[in-house]
Amino acid sequence: MMQFVFLLTGLALVFAIGWLVSSDRSQIKFKRMGIMFALQLLISFLCLNTSDGVQLMGSISNFFSWLMEQAAGGVNFVFGGLVIQKGASVFFLDVLMPIVFISALVGILNYLKILPFIIKWTGYLLNKLAGMGELESYFAVSTAILGQPEVFLTIKEKIPKLDEKRLYTICASAMSAVSATVLASYMQLVPGKFVVTAVFLNILSALIVSCIVNPYEVSPEEELSVNTNESLAVSKEPFFQVLGNYIQDGFKLATTVAAMLIGFVALVTFLNSTFAAIFNIEFTTVLGYMFSPVAFLMGVPSEDITQVGSLMATKILTNEFVALGELNQVAETLSPKGNAIISSYLISFANFSVVGIITGSIKSISEKQGGFVARFSMKLLLGATLASILTGTIVGLYF
Template identity: 75%
Template sequence: MNFVFLLTGLALVFGIGWLISSNRRKIRYKSIGILFALQLIISFLCLHTSGGVKTLAGISSFFNWLMVQAAGGVNFVFGGLVIKPGGSVFFLNVLMPIVFISALVGILNYIKVLPFIIKWTGWALNKVAGMGELESYFAVSTAILGQPEVFLTVKDQIPKLNEQRLYTICASAMSAVSAAMLASYMKMVPGKFVVVAVFLNILSALIISCIVNPYETESNDELVQISKGNKEPFFQVLGNYIVDGFQLAITVGAMLIGFVALVTFLNNTFLALFNVSFTTLIGYVFAPVAFLMGVPSHDIIKVGSLMATKLITNEFVAMGTLHGMTTSLSAKATAIISAYLVSFANFGTVGIITGSIKSISEEQGAYVAKFSMKLLLGATLASVLTGTIVGLYF
């Protein structure tokens, strides 16, 4: 039965992708096959072998340990706050550790560890799948650095890109999540699904681009080097990353306040007028998609609601809701929706990406604005593909 739902999920993704494809005759079936095979291998090793399961458990434990270390700084600054027994402050426990993780990313970037990983992983991905050196580099780097910062590493190339290549790197930026966010995600959803989704999303975004936005890369492309950070003193660079992490936490917190309040308002309004909550209503819209992905029929409304919530608001709002309902969902539904939520595919991110590109090139920013809804749909399909593959093993 799992294999049947793998086929239905793939048919959904390919069918919608084919309908919105810019050039159906040039769909890159070979690259799609190679990338999909890589996804099956990665997901099998991670979720269906004892070594993979232990590795994922180790990675999750490591990030949990990092959260404990981050608590040292958080408690020093906010330790005087009195929290009722059994209580928890989301801002302190989930968002503030982003500052510490961001500092670690800055250190690893400064000492050239991250540039090394990004360069050679991207090189290997390009050699295997033939997606182009820029596209392969960007797909890996955005999963580590996140956006909008990752666009600065290719700021010299962005004005030279055609519309097709611009779509691919933007789709990668929406489908991946930054390393600074992983520990916070793991506070709300099982860590193993976060880690697997990070790997699969890199490939899912490229697969969708092969369908929605097919093109042949040029053979004379040069591998993009990540911008060098050693021109500035170490502590200045570290301070910048810390401040950026704090600003990111504040931004996410502000968005959560606004979006959660908006969803609460809509739920109460719809309950008063129609005797059904807004999230339940939109759950019915996404329920067929959830079913085709392999979610058990008794969970499709709840999962559909979470899928829609992520699209309309952001992944944090949906993860927070999921965290409170995991006991009422089956293991398969939890696995699928957890993997689906690990991406930046939502309306707000479209604005962030458009603004980031526009700040580098006014003309290219206009291109991104023109295909923004197609970009959002493509990134959502990438999340559907990732969730469908994870569901194969539950």
């Protein structure tokens, strides 16, 4: 019974905040929201509360674990000479370097036109169910596979023609999703079932929040049809050149994440030490108290709300890898429900640094549209965070 109470409080929180910042409260799309929310409940129920779904989630997790083992072959060949203390784990080698291998696989699937096929028809089905618009549905699915900033290149011809409302929706989708290249790395830090479920739910959560924060209708005249084969720009370059590009992109991503982790973790450590010396309380603990009401309304047990609130804030201020790393260290001290909610909440790109990445990506395509994104950047971060709250709340229903 209490699970449903907290489902309602979490939904009420998302709707209330979204309503307060909505661009047009009279046009909030309740029917679309209802359809997508029902679809979320169905997906989460099948993934987390049925024997077949649980078995499927286990199989997917095992598959990604197997991929990590294959990636270890290349990592060990290059870094195998390093002397590492027995039983120790090096985050850069064990979690980040496999991104290079996963990126290569994504490149192969894209080259073989498997990803364009999946994105095209999944986006088509989503549009038929939710009626969000062909472009929005296509892009929402694309973000869950391709990641950013590359995903914006798939619609670069359309971006200059979008109005501010449609531009907001695609940017919110980009922040609420995670790319396929990092899924295996996430699964090294939290249970794979939460990663996979969150990926599915986040596609819909971003669109649901957009129906509140940014409601609009797409008329037939305004609809910008998307040719997915053109949009995904399946390369005509030689196979090994394409593969090499994806491998280099994967390595750049891994090293970029590593640099950000070094900087952000050091900054958080500095703030914790400074606050402890001056106020006798750590900075992350202060953040935990600030976000604990949100965690409570999502259904996090009262004994976990400070720790979970701290992780929620850490993700927004730094990035999901920092927060997932901290969660991995304290997961055993949290309840199963608290673990499920925060694990699902963290699986998105909703943080300050990604706002900059998205703004820069759009600006590189269209100076004018980049200016629009910069103006609603904080509203974009709020919407993506609400989407994460919605996803975490729904997952908490089953624990």
